[in-house]
Amino acid sequence: xxxxxxxxxxxxxSRFSSTSAKSxxxxxxxxxxxxxxxxxxxxxxxxxxxxxKELQCLLQDPPTxxxxxxxxxxxxxxxxxxxxxxxxxxxxxxxxxxxxxPPNYPYKPPxxxxxxxxxxxxxDGDGTIHVDILGNQWSPAxxxxxxxxxxxxxxxxxxxxxxMNPVSNLYRNERKRYSRVAREWTRKxxxx
Numbered sequence: 001x002x003x004x005x006x007x008x009x010x011x012x013x014s015r016f017s018s019t020s021a022k023s024x025x026x027x028x029x030x031x032x033x034x035x036x037x038x039x040x041x042x043x044x045x046x047x048x049x050x051x052x053k054e055l056q057c058l059l060q061d062p063p064t065x066x067x068x069x070x071x072x073x074x075x076x077x078x079x080x081x082x083x084x085x086x087x088x089x090x091x092x093x094x095x096x097x098x099x100x101x102p103p104n105y106p107y108k109p110p111x112x113x114x115x116x117x118x119x120x121x122x123x124d125g126d127g128t129i130h131v132d133i134l135g136n137q138w139s140p141a142x143x144x145x146x147x148x149x150x151x152x153x154x155x156x157x158x159x160x161x162x163x164m165n166p167v168s169n170l171y172r173n174e175r176k177r178y179s180r181v182a183r184e185w186t187r188k189x190x191x192x
Contacts, residue, residue: 044103051075051101054143066148068099076101080112080148084190088156089182090118093190097151098127099144109138112147119178119185121158121168131159 055069068080080097084090096115102108112134114127122130131154133142160168170178 040103047101047103047105048075050106051144054145057143058145063145063149065152066145068097068144068148076103076105078110078144079115080144082148082152082155084186085152085156089179090155090186090190093186095155095190097129097148101144106140106142109134109142110144110147112151117185117189118155119167119182120155121160121165121171122154123167 051070052075058068065083065085066080068078071077071079078099078101080099082095082097084093084095094116095118098113098115100111102110112129114123114129117127124130129151131150133139133147133150158168158171160171167178170181
């Protein structure tokens with residue numbers, strides 16, 4: 001096989017078209033079809049640097065009513081703690097949050113889940129937090145500290161738009177009863 005024939009064969013397998021290189025047999029996937037291992041490693045290193053910078057900022061200027069940091073030496077697994085805001089059903093409680101950070105952070109949001117049971121319209125029974133900035137409204141300008149502050153401010157001021165969530169319905173229709181149940185859960189699960 002000559003040099004030109006090898007180039008045409010390589011080009012067709014690399015998604016370049018050439019009428020003389022077409023054949024009836026499918027070509028093997030090229031290395032461009034697979035994620036670049038080096039690029040993934042660079043992304044992960046970049047994420048670690050960003051997380052180290054965020055951690056340093058959190059230590060120098062801690063946010064009010066919450067704290068967080070890595071679990072052990074794993075920079076992609078953090079734990080947060082949110083102190084229940086005063087004059088709310090969550091007052092006096094300490095709510096722990098698990099934070100799983102993807103290797104392509106900050107371009108993808110962390111997964112945050114309450115470890116402490118909390119009775120809230122935006123929190124599922126398994127602790128999953130439903131807030132748009134952890135999903136389609138995520139921005140790389142957000143930080144873990146800002147996310148915890150957002151969740152802290154969400155506790156007394158939920159987005160109770162989900163008609164399928166029974167806690168949302170109770171919050172919208174029977175606020176006093178909602179507050180009583182949320183206070184009971186706080187005493188039971190977040191004050192021990």
